[in-house]
Amino acid sequence: MSHRWLTDRLFPSFGAAGRMRRALAGGIALALLGAAACREGGERSETDTGGLTPPGWFSPGPPTLLQLGQNRFTAKEFGRYRDGISRLITDAGPLGDTENTIILNQFVENRLLLVAAREAGLAVSDADRKTARRMLGLDQEKDVALADDEILIQKFLQARFAGKVSVTDGEAEEYYNRHAGEYVSPTRYHVREILVDDPALARQIHGELQGGGILRFGRYASQFSKAPSAPAEGDLGYFEKGQLPAEFERIILALKPGRISDIIQTPYGYHIFCLVEIVRSHPQKFYEAKDRILESLRMDRERTLQAQLLAELSRQYPPRVFKKALDFQPDPNTLSQLIVLEATHEK
Numbered sequence: 001m002s003h004r005w006l007t008d009r010l011f012p013s014f015g016a017a018g019r020m021r022r023a024l025a026g027g028i029a030l031a032l033l034g035a036a037a038c039r040e041g042g043e044r045s046e047t048d049t050g051g052l053t054p055p056g057w058f059s060p061g062p063p064t065l066l067q068l069g070q071n072r073f074t075a076k077e078f079g080r081y082r083d084g085i086s087r088l089i090t091d092a093g094p095l096g097d098t099e100n101t102i103i104l105n106q107f108v109e110n111r112l113l114l115v116a117a118r119e120a121g122l123a124v125s126d127a128d129r130k131t132a133r134r135m136l137g138l139d140q141e142k143d144v145a146l147a148d149d150e151i152l153i154q155k156f157l158q159a160r161f162a163g164k165v166s167v168t169d170g171e172a173e174e175y176y177n178r179h180a181g182e183y184v185s186p187t188r189y190h191v192r193e194i195l196v197d198d199p200a201l202a203r204q205i206h207g208e209l210q211g212g213g214i215l216r217f218g219r220y221a222s223q224f225s226k227a228p229s230a231p232a233e234g235d236l237g238y239f240e241k242g243q244l245p246a247e248f249e250r251i252i253l254a255l256k257p258g259r260i261s262d263i264i265q266t267p268y269g270y271h272i273f274c275l276v277e278i279v280r281s282h283p284q285k286f287y288e289a290k291d292r293i294l295e296s297l298r299m300d301r302e303r304t305l306q307a308q309l310l311a312e313l314s315r316q317y318p319p320r321v322f323k324k325a326l327d328f329q330p331d332p333n334t335l336s337q338l339i340v341l342e343a344t345h346e347k
Contacts, residue, residue, distance in 0.1 A: 065325040066108060068317035071115050075325040081107050100328040104321065105336040112313040112338075114149050117156035124148040128155070161305055167297040175293055176286045183289040187241065190276040191252055192217055192234040195227040195269050202263050202270035209260050209272070217260070217274045226269065238279065248273065314338040 065075040082103050086095070095103070128151050176183065194217070196202050205220050221227075221234025229236050244252065248271070251261050255275040264271040319339045323330070330341065 063322065063325045065322055066111060067320045067322075068111060068115050071111075071317065073111055075327075078104070078107055079327075095328075097329050098331045098334050100326075101331040101334040104326075104330065105334070105339070108319045108321070108336065108339055109310055110153070112310060112317060112319065113153045113156060115317055116313050117152040120156060120159070122152050122155050122159075124151045124155075160309065161302075164305060165298050165301045167294050167301070169290070169294075172290055172293040172297060173286055175297060176289055180283070183284040183292070185279070185282055185284045185288060187281045188238040188279045189240075189252065190238050190279070191236045191244075192221060192274040192276055193227055193229055193236050194221045194225045194234055194272040196224055197226065197269045199263075199265075199270055202272065206260070206263055206272055209274075214258060214260065214274070234274070310338060 063075055064072045065078050066073040082095070082100070085103060129148075132151055194202075194205060196205070201224065205224060209217060209220070218233030218235075221230055225234055227234065241249070241253070243249075247266075248264070251264065252273050252275055255261060255273075257275055257277045259275060261271075261273040261275075264273070319336075320342050321330075321339050322342045324343070335341070
């Protein structure tokens with residue numbers, strides 16, 4: 001399992017749009033995958049203070065793993081955080097030192113934001129919890145372990161960055177004019193499908209379409225197809241090469257526009273495809289590249305603001321990680337530069 005794989009798979013928040021995009025969209029959502037994983041990993045005990053150990057108070061339990069100013073977080077909490085992530089990634093192998101270090105980096109960043117949110121005096125209301133449930137599409141509170149810490153972080157980011165990552169169409173067009181050669185639309189294939197269970201019906205429909213009824217493909221799809229595309233007259237949309245199942249792509253890409261495939265039998269039934277048109281590769285106009293450019297520029301601004309915020313918070317609450325509380329050897333090439341490793345932990 002590679003460093004890049006784990007970063008892309010687990011952590012869309014820092015350096016991508018996950019956490020910030022939802023926060024700035026006007027709602028408080030549980031977009032912090034890593035933080036949510038902490039709750040997945042296990043319930044808090046009656047003596048668990050949510051990781052924020054009051055100054056001067058030392059738990060007789062697990063040793064301190066992370067200290068941010070006067071705020072301490074235990075090895076137990078980091079373990080729960082990591083275990084939750086492991087549960088979310090069912091196809092991942094055992095975590096090595098590099099992967100553990102990536103998770104440690106994210107844990108530190110998350111706790112920095114939590115400390116800052118609490119120091120800012122933010123609180124979670126019932127309305128916040130209802131908003132989070134609504135954005136997740138959940139009707140009952142029992143369907144999700146709503147994490148107040150994560151909602152606090154969302155509110156903090158919303159307050160800090162609202163209005164600072166917007167990109168105008170004019171800025172996007174200026175960027176396009178400087179990088180127009182980078183935006184090329186690949187060849188795309190417009191496909192329709194009919195899927196039925198009965199082979200006799202499939203042969204009847206195929207025969208009528210072959211006999212000159214190609215213009216009736218959409219009506220037949222709406223009337224007979226059991227595929228999810230049936231209400232849209234069998235329209236599957238546009239595909240690039242490599243996006244369709246190989247057994248379908250080989251047949252569809254061999255068709256000429258306006259032609260239909262032979263009947264294809266699969267465990268799902270009997271398929272008939274129609275290649276509606278081929279849109280050849282071409283340099284994209286601004287209107288075609290606009291959304292992609294706006295998203296890219298917003299993400300760039302988010303990354304810059306997030307890096308600046310974390311650097312600011314690490315100066316205010318210097319992250320100290322105690323090596324003896326770790327059960328792995330931190331990878332020096334992966335460890336965040338924000339973190340200072342200490343040889344011994346505090347008890």
